[in-house]
Structures are given as C-alpha cells and as structure tokens.
Amino acid sequence: MAKDNKQKGNSLEELTKYQYGAVAGTLIGQSVDMAKSALEFLVDDYLTLDKATKEVLNKSFADPKGKAVKDAAEIYSNAYNKARSSLTIGNLVQYYDAVLKGYLNPEESGSIRAELGRFDKETYGDIMKKFVRAKYVIEGEGKYDFTEEEMNGAKSIDENYKTLMQLLQFLEEAKLKPLIDNIEKKGIKDMLKAISGKLKQEQDKQKKS
Numbered sequence: 590m591a592k593d594n595k596q597k598g599n600s601l602e603e604l605t606k607y608q609y610g611a612v613a614g615t616l617i618g619q620s621v622d623m624a625k626s627a628l629e630f631l632v633d634d635y636l637t638l639d640k641a642t643k644e645v646l647n648k649s650f651a652d653p654k655g656k657a658v659k660d661a662a663e664i665y666s667n668a669y670n671k672a673r674s675s676l677t678i679g680n681l682v683q684y685y686d687a688v689l690k691g692y693l694n695p696e697e698s699g700s701i702r703a704e705l706g707r708f709d710k711e712t713y714g715d716i717m718k719k720f721v722r723a724k725y726v727i728e729g730e731g732k733y734d735f736t737e738e739e740m741n742g743a744k745s746i747d748e749n750y751k752t753l754m755q756l757l758q759f760l761e762e763a764k765l766k767p768l769i770d771n772i773e774k775k776g777i778k779d780m781l782k783a784i785s786g787k788l789k790q791e792q793d794k795q796k797k798s
Contacts, residue, residue, distance in 0.1 A: 630768075
C-alpha cells in the first residue's frame with residue numbers, strides 16, 4: 590500500500606510538472622509561438638535540468654519551421670497525459686482541489702466531490718478505455734453486428750460515466766486556463782516590447798537627423 594501511494598504521489602508530481610506540456614499540446618494547433626512560450630515556461634520553471642541543457646532546448650525552439658516546438662509539444666503533452674491516466678479519480682480530486690475551492694463554495698463543491706468520490710479508486714486511464722469503447726459500440730449500432738448484451742453493457746457504462754467525464758473535462762479546462770492566460774499575457778508583453786523597441790529606434794534616428 591505504501592509503495593502504491595508513493596507511485597501515485599509521483600504521478601501527481603509528474604502531472605504538475607508537465608502542465609505546461611499539456612498547454613503546449615493544446616496551443617500548437619493555434620500558434621507555434623504560443624506553444625513555444627509554454628515550452629519555455631516548462632523548461633525554465635518545471636524541468637530539473639542543468640542551465641546548459643535548458644539553453645540548448647530553448648535555442649532549439651527557435652527553429653523557424655517550428656518542428657522542434659511541435660515535437661516537444663507532443664512529447665511533453667504525452668508525458669502529462671500518461672501521468673493523468675495513471676492516477677485514480679481520488680488523486681485527481683487533489684489535483685483539481687484549487688479549482689473547486691476557487692469557483693464554488695463548500696456546499697456547491699460538496700455535490701461534485703460526492704460524484705467524483707463514486708469513482709475514487711478507479712484510474713482515469715481505465716475509465717477512459719471503458720468509456721471510449723462504450724461510445725464506439727453505441728455509435729456503431731445499426732452499422733456493426735454487436736449483440737444485445739454488448740449494446741446494453743455499453744449503454745450502462747455510458748450512463749454511469751458520462752457525468753464524470755463531463756466534470757473532468759470542465760475541471761481540466763479550468764485548471765489549465767490560468768496557464769494559458771500566462772502565455773497570452775507573455776505574448777502581448779513580447780509584442781508590445783518589440784513595437785516599443787522598433788519605435789524607439791526610429792525616434793532616435795529622427796533625433797539624430
């Protein structure tokens with residue numbers, strides 16, 4: 590039991606460690622520059638790397654084609670998802686605790702905690718496998734030759750887990766939103782600084798002429 594708790598604790602630490610990897614994976618389809626900023630946050634503040642390695646990684650993100658950024662976004666978002674999949678719903682409640690406290694009063698969050706508590710010992714990964722399989726069977730009704738027993742079983746799984754899956758999606762989005770906001774603020778700041786620097790150069794030239 591102690592060993593199991595240690596493993597889950599490590600996975601919870603990994604989840605926190607790779608949060609900006611998840612953000613990079615989310616943003617890469619929108620903007621390579623924003624994903625690059627997320628990876629820089631990850632490398633500078635969360636990964637246990639020596640200074641030289643951090644510099645090499647950050648320099649690699651300057652690739653104009655963005656390949657290094659895309660590759661890193663995939664690697665680190667996968668690391669985040671792997672850690673998340675290994676955790677029980679009970680562990681994820683700890684991870685999302687600040688979200689629940691930040692958005693809801695104790696009475697409101699109590700009903701959500703009770704629903705999450707129904708699945709306390711199940712891992713997110715195991716639930717996802719069952720839920721995705723059930724969706725596949727349900728959506729295949731009339732297309733594939735599933736038995737009545739398989740169809741009824743899939744519908745039962747869907748009914749049992751659908752509220753949980755919606756809750757986890759909302760909590761995940763709320764958890765990552767402040768991190769995405771950080772990236773957007775950094776992008777605005779960098780853009781304004783670049784414009785400011787360009788204007789200053791032009792203004793200095795005018796003063797000299």
